[in-house]
Amino acid sequence: MLLVLLPYSGAKAWGFFAHERINRLAVFALPPDMLLFYKPHIEYIVQQSTAPDKRRYMIPGEGARHYLDADHYGPLAFDSLPRNWQAAVHRYSADTLERYGVLPWHLERVMRWLTAAFEAGDASRILRLSAELGHYLSDAHVPLHACSNHNGQQTGQEGIHGLWESRIPELVADAGFDYWVGATGYIKDVRSLFWQAISGSAAAADTVLRFEKQLSQRFPADRRFAYELRKGRLVHNYSTDYTKAYHKALGGMVERRMRASIQAVAACWYTAWVNAGQPSLGKLRATGISDEEHAAARRLDSLWRAGKIFGRDH
Secondary structure (H helix, E strand, C coil): CHEEEEECCCCCCCCCCHHHHHHHHHHHCCEEEHHHHHHHHHHHHHHHHHHHHHCCCCCCCHHHHHCCCCHCCCCCCCCCCCCCHHHHHHCCCCHHHHCCCCCHHHHHHHHHHHHHHHHHCCCHHHHHHHHHHHHHHHHHHHHHHHHCCCCCCCCCCHHHHHHHHHHHHHHHHHHCCCCCCCCCCCCCCCHHHHHHHHHHHHHHHHHHHHHHHHHCCCCCCHHHHHEEEECCEEEEEEHHHHHHHHHHHHHCHHHHHHHHHHHHHHHHHHHHHHHCCCCCCEEEECCCCCCCHHHHHHHHHHHHHHHHCCCCCC
């Protein structure tokens, strides 16, 4: 029995549910001209939604693309942080920015790459970059991706990141989350969208931490955690009762942030296509994913399963 009593590890085995669900549902918010291209490749878009997390096990610089420690820059961080990358480097240095996260600036880079892929008619790049943009934009909607106490390590709440981001969606989403976002629309200022998502997350981070701390004081340890069978392994995890109680205390925050992510992802895909001149996607339907892209995805998955994460583990 002791050989299979394994601690919960959100970094390697869990945490993909929400990313996959967001990318899948974003496809169905697209207009018909785009849906006809995206829907036949929806499984690839879902699969590749987790590729950026997997790269954190191979590329040291990847981790900083997933977060912004806004609190490092003080209580008025969003008033002082330059939106332009070069201006931010000039004020704080590239090393400082990389240390405390580059998520909003990286989102702009991926958006430019996706627009260029539409202009070039490169089906493989369009689909891969769409999937990855969905990942980073979803990260921007997670409160603990916007503060330095990203896993409760400063307040004795280790594991809260996985509780909010993974455990709640996996246990509760299919039992009542409302994912309806309606048809997508054009975003005139994507930079503002990215920063609004992150500033909203930063504003919610204190609530995420404080409510869990308060709840933990009402739950004895033997009710907060439980062992459960996951893919043939017995793992130590937050109990179902504790997870649902936390979700209730948050007042549906996880559901709202997932829905906002779906809406934002679909809108950014659409905006990149419009900015590229709304090229016809009909001819690209049969092109799909290149053999090289499929091979790269398989290699990435293989390396991830055997790898050790670089940087911080969120």
